[in-house]
Amino acid sequence: MSDSTLTLTHSVRHERLALGLAGFFAAASIRAADTLLPALSRDFGISAGMTGVAVTSFMLAYAAFQLIYGPLAERHGKLRVIAFALLACAAANLSQSLAPSFPWLVVLRAMAGAAAAGVVPICLARLGDTEPLASRQGLLARYSVATICGLMTGQWLSGLIADTLGWRAVFVLLAAGFAGVAAVVARFVRHDESPARWRLASPDLRPNAAALLRSAWVRRVLGMTLLLGFLCPSVFAFVATYLKLHFALSLAAAGAITAMHGIGGLLYAGLAPALIRRLGRRRLAWLSAALLGAGMTSIALGHHWLWIAAGCLAGGCGYYVVLNAMQTTATQMAPMQRANAVALFAFCLFAGQGLGVLLAARLVDTIGIPALFAICAVLVALLVLWVSRQLLQRLEAAPP
Template sequence: MGLRGRVSLSVGWVTLFLMGTDLFIVSPLLPFISEEYNVSSAMTGWMVTVFAVTYAIAAPFFGWASDKNGRGIFITFGLLLFSFSNVLTAFSPSFTWLIISRILAGLSVAAITPLIYAIIGDIAPSNRRGTWLSIVVSGHLTALWAGAPLGILLEYFLGWRSVFVVMATLGTILAVVNFKTWKYVPRSDLTRNQLEGNLLRILGSVSVTTIWAISMYALYVYLGAALYSENRFSSSEIALAVIFYGIGAVLGSLISGQFTDRFGERKISKVTLFFLTLILICLGIFFSSGDWIYFFLFIWALVGYAGFTSYQARLAVEYPEERGIVLAWNNTALYIGITIGSIIGGYVISNWGYPFLPYFCSIVAIISFVLSTQKVQETKKESADSTDT
């Protein structure tokens, strides 16, 4: 790997770490924000909802536009908007302005996260694409167990507003760094309509990610409550469980890149999705087994995020001319899956209780595995046909 490759990966990793921190830090801060603006916890939860909905709607547009006009300019724009939105979050005079700020934040991250994945996919050597993508994905996942706790620590000393001021400052610095890093990446010279005849195929492919996200987040969203209810875990034990999960997610992403480059994107993505089903069954069996739960949470995240990373690499390979829009749609599919998963998870808990949740997620995971096999085979066949012609 040359110097430019190292710089590109470092910039992508740090940028996605900041985006992940912005995503994961809001939920722990909601009680302080609720108290500040004198609104209910359910009302402050809209900060997360409007961010996710805006992201899901806007990401495909930025992916399409970047395929036609280059990615660097949109990433830079997104970071500048990110800084502005976080300043607005920090100094919002009312809760209405706070909600507006999170809408702008969702818009900004939609212009950054999927395009970082896409531009890394563009510049990575073909035999190292899985590894390069796994490295930048690990930046986003590291925020889960490192970025969010750092933000909480900052809130403890300086208040919740300071968290968004710091992120705004870092966003401005990264806007300059990203502009200088990506301005050398050539713009695609494709003039045809990249979505012509492909939209349904793309949506079919990214639906695998939606189902995967349901299988992961239907349980993860309620993990703390489940550990408290079934294992009587204290706050510190729940925090330790999340750390084990977060470390597993990062390692799974990194290991997946190495295996993907060695054995191929299709094989690794299918194998990991299949094993995710088995791990979730084991998690259900051993959920109330005391300290063993840490091990199974680690393995669950390791296998689950290895599947996500390898599938992103597979999409980058299978759609080389529509990489931006496909990875953007894939991120939209991820957020849709997270939202649906949280809703279904609540329904499962209400009707059958926490112990049934891992088994439900295992059923969803096997559906994701079957879908990935079918859709990938169709895509592969169509790609081969187009190559022959």
């Protein structure tokens, strides 16, 4: 092996480590507010359901700005856009720590969502550029370890910090983390060849996000993604609130239990290559539907917080099975404009989550959280089975 090959290998390895750090902090910022909802309800004097608006504003802004970051990444380079987005995340999170009122916090959460939109989806597109399809699902599963750990840390540590230093300190720490990772990612910008390809390509051959929507397959994948976001991760945003109000747990304890959703994802990420090889994608899809349905049912019917923890564990594992398959499909929908394709995928996933949280917030104040999970248990299991049927044949037949 030549010295240049060794250098390239080390460079790619270090770049992926930097992208993992970026994904960690972006994921932590996405779910940090979930555990803070009871504290926000207390400090600002609003109902538990109303606090969900802070989650919705983040998700909808996160979704909307995918339509901006995708084309920017195609033209100016994925790594450059990721570094810029990380700096914007640092500024937005610092601003949230200074929010004087709940309406201001909602606005600043939207700004944070707009900034974070340029991190994980563009990281996935960059990973897709540097890994063939045959091994990409395994790589994306390993990358999800970073984002899942970020989700868990955001959910648990935000509650612990809120109980000791107050909820504003959570956003100060996130801002510091984002600033540090931005400096690391910026070192790899010169390795991204996307800007050069854009300049050399003729105008007719340059990436065009609107052209993607002409494909019936792309529209179908995006529709399935929207439904998945609407039915699944949106309702898990209220688990910490349920634990706080129904079981009188501390925010730290509620965050730790909610983080079991991430533990389930880590279990899948660690076992993904073996599960895909032993079970095959079709039986793995059935397992995903069963785990999601059982997990949500456990949360709906559980009379002890241990049942809630078990439900989060099972639901997290089931969710990441189907999410991993859909992420892999998204990176292969349009290989010549992967940033646009993954950005549209993320737009639909988080638009679904934002709208789902908005509807779930209304149902929380009317039918209650257990009934909400009972309804979603049935709907999401049926959805996963339908999605898997649509994806499997296409994914297995795709060229590497």
